Amino acid sequence: QEDLEALIAEFQSLDAKKTQVIESSCPPPSPRLNCSFCAHPERDELILFGGEYFNGQKTYLYNELYIYNIRKNSWAKLDIPNPPPRRCAHQAAVVPTAGGQLWIFGGEFASPNGEQFYHYKDLWVLHLATKTWEQIKAPGGPSGRSGHRMVACKRQLIIFGGFHESARDFIYYNDVYTFNLDSFTWSKLAPAGMGPAPRSGCQMTPTPEGNIIIYGGYSKQRIKKDVDKGTLHTDMFLLKAEGTGKEEDRWSWSRLSPSGVKPSPRSGFAVAAAPNNRCLLFGGVQDEEEEESIEGDFFNDIYFYDIGKNRWFPAQLKGPKSERRKRRRGRQAEAGAAGGEELQLPPPQGPLEIVKEVVAEDGTVMTIKQVIPAAAGDKDRSGSEEEEEEEEEEEGGALGQPVEPCPRSSAMVAVKHGVLYVYGGMFEVGDRQVTLSDLHSLDLHRMDQWKVLLEMDPKTQEWLEESESDEEEDDDVEGAEGGDEEEEESSEEESEDEEGEQQHPAVQPGEAQAQYLARTEQYWLGLARSHMGPEAKDKKVLKVAHAMAKTFYEDPI
DSSP: OHHHHHHHHHHHHHHOOSSSSSSEEOOOOOOOOOOEEEOOOOSSEEEEEEEEEOOSSSEEEEEEEEEETTTTTEEEEEOOSSSSOBBBSSSEEEEGGGGEEEEOOOOOOOOOTTEEEEEEOOEEEEETTTTTEEEOOSSSSOOOOOOOEEEESSSSEEEEEEEEEESOHHHHHHHHEEEEEEEEEEEEEOOSSHHHHHHHHEEEOTTTSSSSEEEEEEEEEETTTEEEEEEEEEEEEEEEEEGGGGGGGEEEEEOOOEEEEOOOOBSSSSSEEEEETTTEEEEEEEEEEEESOEOOOOOEEEEEETTTTEEEEEOOOOOHHHHHHHHHHHHHHHHHHHHTTTOOOOOOOOOOOEEEEEETTTTOOEEEEEEOOOOOOOOOOOOOHHHHHHHHHTTTOOTTTTOOSSSSBSOOOETTEEEEEEEEEEEEEETTEEEEEEEEEETTTOOOOOOOEEEEOOGGGGGOOHHHHHHHHHHHHHHOOOOOOHHHHHHHHHHHHHHHHHOOOOTTOOOOHHHHHHHHHHHHHHHHHHHHHOOOOOOOOOOHHHHHHHHHHHOOO
């Protein structure tokens, strides 16, 4: 803990050398997770702050501030003196006071090896009009935490839940605090009724009446020494402000039982306020935890929760306009052929689930589940078809080319003028974590199709295997001690390869690399095992086998 505090102090001393505000155009931010992403309350801008990036060996923390200009589709970096220390998994909320304010609370700082954590309990405000950071020091606030949730509601910030983790233990919270934006004072609430169990990463949504809705989240419990069990929460609660005026601090919990189609159990989903008194939930992951490993189904679907009706329902995209025209023309032709008789249309299809195999450069294969929402029914058109075609050309939508965000968890989302913006997130391929930095948008009024504002190719991302680097160091030592023996072994392997070249399973015409890997995996595993010996780790053998198969697939001669 002392080492981390010293590291944070060192970074702060570097930040203290900044003496002036510098705003400069820049490329999009590098990939990062668990940053905050908010819509500017006054301008057509989105504000990104902080975050972390893990490359397989080292964790990097940020306190950079980026501004995305919606109209220009461009990024700018804003350097402001005395910013909050580097952090991730914090919370941010915007209010329109005095030209706009961005409030930030809590979060965590991790050591470069990702094994130690420092949890913040500080409160900061960025005055957007004057471009100044200010730390607000007020007693009685929440303890240090990350993974909590914070919303602005009726001139106060409301904070719920989160967790604190040390090298030896962890704790999850279900406490509620308010910070008054007029008096700058903290209050810990003691609501009546049975509230949610402790959790982090839940949905927290304010209602127009000043109440708070909590849904889902994640927590874990220690069931025996060094064994933790995770829980995906799917329950829903209402935190209601009782009375007005002096009685405003009286709150009560009640459980909600929504109707409709709820999201499947998941963690790492993103939430945002949506038009028409709704909130939305995007993406996430459903982990299947075993003793040694975790495998996940990643999502890119959207669910809406109608606050007034207390009802969940999955989002349905209408598709590009020309596709809708084709469907309409097809139905009109069928109706004409039926001689005016009433045509029995097939029932609408439900969401379509597609299972994809992703192959990393090191040959690791992972299955990712993608949910494609069903197409909604057509509405009456307005304007001529020619105008629609021109609009479509301007939008640059290629027919039949899906542009929706790939399945992911921990995406950052913001809504401005009824348009949803989804930035980044992550998915996993085997032991490899892919951190995204793409940007997509979806008009929540039209609900027609996603637009790609910034693309990213995950294959270009560097990933360093921690175990590999350790083993390579060992190999270097062994090689220094027994170089002659190693040369003899390698020459034997080369002669064996020459003798057995023609015996490798052939690549079938038109066979994709993933198919070839799956079909011949046992053969290459046996070959790798014979070369590496029985003491080699299974994981390492699998990687070598995939590398051999991939090399042969690309150059069979």
